[in-house]
Amino acid sequence: MNNQTQNYPEQNLAKDSRKQQVRGLPSPQEEIVAVILGIICFVLTYTLVRVITFIPPALIQEQNNSSRITRLQKEDHCGRFPKDWFTYSNNCYYIIFEEKTWNGSLTACASRNSTLLYLDNEEELKFLKSLSIMSWIPVFREGRGHPWMWQNGSTCKLQVLDVLPEKGNCAVLSSGDIKSDDCEFPNFYTCKHKLEN
Known part of the structure; x- marks a missing residue:
């Protein structure tokens, strides 16, 4: 070819x-x-x-909380406490956006001359729900099957959702509910100081 x-x-x-x-x-x-x-x-x-x-929901939540808190701060300030604290119904609150264990949170609040967030009544719980606060609260139990107790030793009457039955011996306020959680797991926390009349 x-x-x-x-x-x-x-x-x-x-x-x-x-x-x-x-x-x-x-x-x-x-x-x-x-x-x-x-x-x-x-x-x-x-x-x-x-x-x-896309803005992460946590960032939006933190911004919403900050704007509500700023409004509250303008209405009333917590006297001798730093300006980051805000008042509601004769109490001062400080939301801390760092995570600590349950015991670490108790110690951190004590160092600020306050206590870990405790709930006085249903009205206060509704207020904290409106801020969507996630925080350890000073409620614990000795183990599964034991009653939930406040840190001062009194029985806790609040309903605690047992989401971690085996290790969940400390309580956290989250999304308006009180849930069990592992005491050694780091969570956000809020300090509270009752104002004197």
Whole structure:
């Protein structure tokens, strides 16, 4: 066979490619690259929009709490306590956005001349629910099957949801409910100081 009369597929492809380039059309390879780049641009744009429009719920919650607390601070301040404290119904509160164990929270509040968040009544619980506070409270038990007690030794009448029956011997206020939790697990906490009349 004569080499000049024989058509190889590679030669045909090269000829077609040259014809497309002459006409100003992209080659098949350029089309593939363009499609890939288009997909990458779409994914990057989509990701950027998601990042810009998505704010983590915890951040929104912290901002909502901060604005409510700022309003409360303007209404009344906690006297000799730092400005981060706010008042409600003759009590001063300090929400701490750091996590400690149950015992660590008790100690941290004591060092601030206050106690770990305790609940005086249903009205106070409703107020704290409106702030969506998550905090250890000074309620514990000796173990499963034992009654829940306040730190001062009195029996706790609040309903504690037993979500960790084996290790959950300390109580945490979370999403408006009081739940059992592992005392060694770090959680947020709130300190409270009762104002004198």
